[in-house]
Amino acid sequence: MTPDDVLQAFRDADALLEGHFILSSGRRSPVFLQKALVFSQPKVSEMLCAALAERVRAEYGEVTVVTGPAVGGIIPGYEMARQLGARAMFAERNEDDVLVYKRGFEFNEDDRILLMEDIVTTGKSFRETVAALEEYPGTLVGGGCIIDRSGGKADVGTTLLSLASIEFPDYDPNDLPPELAELEPVKPGSRRKF
Template sequence: MTRDEVLDVFREAGGILEGHFILSSGLRSPVFLQKARVFMYPDKTEILCKALAEKISAAGLGEIDYVVSPALGGLIPGYETARHMDVPAMWVEREDGEFRLRRFEMPKGSRVVIVEDIVTTGLSSRETVEALKAAGANVLAVACLIDRSAGAADAGVPLIALTEYAVPSYPADDLPPELAALPAVKPGSRGLT
């Protein structure tokens, strides 16, 4: 899929929002990719995740035993991508503030691809890589639907993005005036109590 085709799926679902947003990373942005609006539609989700599965397969990683995703945002794209790759899907979730593979056992040395929804800084990806390596997995790559960093994010392993979409993001104390003038909204889930 081309960048425009991926973004068109988001647009059709009402998943590209404009305003002043607090991202999961804590950074601020004038654009928010609300993937939950895309994931409401199984047909749209299937289109994106099938294309991501094809891109992962074309990356030459060899045999893959599992797709693992960080909860909560990665569950749907991880499951759907795993379905198209014909491998089991698992997830890590936070326990005492750290990702753990709580609900599953994975044989040591399992060949794993992490599937994310959207990558901005790579923090969730790196935390997932660390959790899986601690569990004895061989993490081959992180794959995502959209890389907001346009290749700048550090996932700790190779990053495969269905597309890149460079969206500006700023520290909260260094906002452009037009963004600072708008009320900040936090549409994501990280940090909610």
């Protein structure tokens, strides 16, 4: 599967949006990937994760647990675990806004853990999940995502495999290009901070 195939899956789901968007990080972009529309379609999720699972097997070998941050890592993490024959878990934010493992999820000393996300922009949630995993046994073999919108520049705290690595532009809200500044900003994402 090529990066163009991945973007076409987003276009087909009406999930590749253009305008002026406030990203979860607070940065601004003329492109937004409404991943919920893609991952609401089981067949599309299966297709994307099956393609990435091939790369994961080749690069990381056996994986026994797939985990990621809620909410973005839950559906692709579950589907990736299904593809790899692994267990699926997720970290979620506690009352202090820190990613932790709840719900009785446990890791074993011999677990080989893949950290999975839908889309990586700044790598913040990825790094926070890596930090949460430091409290548990097992080995983090690396990470995976469907789209790395940083073009490989985001620090995720581990290695990262993606189906598509594309550097979509994003800007500080106080330093917008004129054509973006003319448009009313929209916040279609899920984080509450911005």
